[in-house]
């Protein structure tokens with residue numbers, strides 16, 4: 436094995452677990468963090484090289500161009516988890532979310548894909564979210580950003596598969612990473628949505644705390660990376676095989692209702 440993988444957001448959660456799994460499979464792994472110098476020793480993964488990347492900064496992204504030219508596997512994992520009633524979301528926050536969760540990862544893909552195409556091998560994995568397939572109230576910006584990221588991946592797949600380069604999306608359900616503590620939330624003090632929003636948020640946090648370990652997502656990423664012809668989409672956690680199968684047969688209105696019930700929204 437002489438392949439190099441770059442995992443964004445490798446300081447915690449799914450990104451860290453993916454760095455561990457890829458290093459264990461023999462890849463040279465480069466992990467990113469906004470502040471690699473402050474990653475606690477116990478969070479560092481032996482053998483992983485850490486580099487600085489802030490997806491809010493074009494200069495930071497372009498600064499990795501030379502490194503990305505030689506990368507065989509890009510895992511676009513870093514992301515912000517944002518929530519709030521649509522009418523309360525500040526546009527600056529929505530712009531930041533799309534920069535971190537969509538535009539930044541897409542630019543990284545643009546920087547890595549030419550080298551992959553020339554070498555005749557490569558994998559780009561977008562870490563999406565099951566919420567892109569099962570949209571949820573008070574998560575509209577996040578749902579839209581993850582759907583957009585999946586759209587770039589599935590849309591561009593057939594541009595690259597003839598060259599042995601595959602783009603794929605992994606959609607996690609509720610994963611126990613502590614992301615709830617880092618979630619950004621926007622709700623006006625007098626918002627008429629406040630009660631339902633807080634109900635949803637409490638359920639979201641509860642589901643995350645009881646969620647699937649990040650190592651299972653990492654194993655799915657490795658399966659996608661090592662498949663000869665990776666599928667357009669993988670899903671993991673939150674009973675993914677059952678709920679995706681049920682979605683094929685259940686009416687859309689019922690699927691929407693059940694998604695909201697899982698988050699204690701009964702209206």
Ligand SMILES: NC(=O)c1ccc[n+]([C@@H]2O[C@H](COP(=O)([O-])OP(=O)(O)OC[C@H]3O[C@@H](n4cnc5c(N)ncnc54)[C@H](OP(=O)(O)O)[C@@H]3O)[C@@H](O)[C@H]2O)c1
Nearest residue numbers: 444446447448449468469489490513514564609610612614
């Ligand atoms: N946990 C879940 O239930 C769940 C479900 C579905 C999808 N996801 C997705 O899975 C991915 C990883 O989430 P996680 O649960 O592992 O959360 P996490 O532990 O909070 O990890 C997020 C990572 O993103 C990095 N990051 C945040 N803002 C960044 C920025 N502006 N520029 C560069 N890196 C940035 C962080 O690194 P630094 O702070 O070190 O920079 C961190 O390593 C995210 O895309 C998330 O949306 C998570």
